[in-house]
Amino acid sequence: MPPTRAELVADCGSCHALCCVGLPFSRSADFGYDKPAGEPCRHLRRDDRCGIHDRLPQRGFPGCVAYDCFGAGQRVSQVTYGGRHWRDGPAARGQLAALPVVHQLHEVLWYLDEVLAFPAAAPLHAEARALLEETDRLAGLGPEDLPRVDVAGHRTRVGPLLRAASRMVRAEGRGRAGRDLAGRDLAGRDLRRQDLRRADLRGALLLGARLEGVDLGLADLLGADLRGADLRGADLADALFVTRPQVAAARTDARTRLPAALAAPTR
Incomplete structure (x- = not known):
């Protein structure tokens, strides 16, 4: 099955x-240094545990926290x-x-x-x-x-x-879907006053976007880049195609409503 x-x-x-060995990463805001595929991360211990797991973001590896x-x-x-x-x-x-x-x-x-x-x-x-x-x-x-x-x-x-x-x-219940914002570059935008219910946001760039308190009910977030997006108080409970890495890469708080299949981030 x-x-x-x-x-x-x-x-x-x-x-x-x-993932600590097979995947490559490049020095960036997400990773602290360059590593080619097939080379063990320098922080990987012999027991297959991460030596800096409890302080990954502080050591420059927020990408590891968001990975699933x-x-x-x-x-x-x-x-x-x-x-x-x-x-x-x-x-x-x-x-x-x-x-x-x-x-x-x-x-x-x-x-x-x-x-x-x-x-x-x-x-x-x-x-x-x-x-x-x-x-x-x-x-x-x-x-x-x-x-x-x-x-x-x-x-x-x-x-x-x-x-x-x-x-x-x-479109269910009202005959039409919401706004078509698929693939749009919305990085850093203040979207707090936008109606994004039922919107198509698949593939949208929402890096650092301000979405505090926004209702994203039935919005399609497949492949949307939510790194650094402010989702404090936002409602994603009924959003479509949300994944754990997306949520982990965003900024959330206890008021952020997530789909039932996702556990709330610990940070």
Whole structure:
């Protein structure tokens, strides 16, 4: 069976720190230095724990706090590679390259599972279920086959269904969706007086945007960049396609309302 939403959450204790080794990062506001893919982070300990986990933002690594693999790390570590550690030899190191493949497929699973929860998208549920099962099949391929998965092609197949589901949900009850702001550069903008209910904000750049107290009910936030966005007191409880990394990268407080599937950030 495909994983449930509760299983599409990183369980670092069941992973071999694949993200700390397999993924590259560049010195920036999110990361403290340059690291190529395949090289262990200098803060990774031999027990696969982070040596600065309790002070990542202060040490210049807020990107690590916001990262979530959607449960891909434990699937690759424990299922695809049967618990073998990437230090066990060249063959086992293949899991480092497998992580981003399964990560992207698990993110697709997150979105498709959400479509199945939309009553307004019921006409699309059969197609969504079929795509969900196909996505899970691809994510469950063995070490030899995972590198050959055309992830971009698969996401292209899924995209139209997610857009159609979004339109159905955002238009339900009043016959039309909200504002079309998809892909717009709204970085740093003061949006506190804007009506963003049912808006299409997919792919929008909202870095540092002021959204305090804004009602984002039924707004589509798929792929929106919320890094540094001020969501204190904002209502995202019914927003569409919100992910844990998006919320973790934004500024929130106890008044921020989040979708039930997301736990409130600890900072």
